[in-house]
Amino acid sequence: MAIRNLRFLGDDILLKPCKRIDAVTDRIRILAEDMIETMRFSKGVGLAAPQVGILKRMMVVEVEEGNPIVFINPEITQREGEQLGLEGCLSIPGKTGMVRRPQKIHVKAYDLDMKEFELDVEDLFARAVCHECDHLDGKLYVDLIEGELMDSEADEEVAE
Numbered sequence: 001m002a003i004r005n006l007r008f009l010g011d012d013i014l015l016k017p018c019k020r021i022d023a024v025t026d027r028i029r030i031l032a033e034d035m036i037e038t039m040r041f042s043k044g045v046g047l048a049a050p051q052v053g054i055l056k057r058m059m060v061v062e063v064e065e066g067n068p069i070v071f072i073n074p075e076i077t078q079r080e081g082e083q084l085g086l087e088g089c090l091s092i093p094g095k096t097g098m099v100r101r102p103q104k105i106h107v108k109a110y111d112l113d114m115k116e117f118e119l120d121v122e123d124l125f126a127r128a129v130c131h132e133c134d135h136l137d138g139k140l141y142v143d144l145i146e147g148e149l150m151d152s153e154a155d156e157e158v159a160e
Helices: 026-041 123-136 152-159
Strands: 046-048 058-061 069-080 083-089 092-101 104-110 116-122 146-151
Touching (some): 026 069, 083 123, 092 152, 116 123
Antiparallel strands (some): 083 092, 104 116
16 A cells, blocks of 8 residues: 555646546555555545546545545435535645535445445535545535635634
8 A cells, every 4th residue: 555646736637527437456456545545644534536646436435434435436316405514625735615515415336346335424424425526527625615715724713
């Protein structure tokens, strides 16, 4: 496993839609392991393949410590309610903004054995899945913020 270099705002790869994965190869398995390690090292709750320079429809999310989930070709099929909250991104360090997301979602995806699975998630988990799915479509949260993009330190002061 290895920590991969992150791509940052201004890198065109973050604005491109990703290609579907048709088969899990050894390279895809290594990428998944590296993405989990990179996400943890960077103290994130999610990471999408384009954030490490790979235009594949794969992302990892770890809302519950020790339980990372790899999503291949994820698709959000239902959205319910709404939540407004602060969001940040490993590709836009030091910044946060208020983003409106669904409160609950239903997501379908494939695991590393290319077995389909479905999850109903809510709250932070739903926010993270939506955020990472946006990355796979070449979209960034900064285009969805309500109000201004803020420095992370500023919202820590507000929260205190």
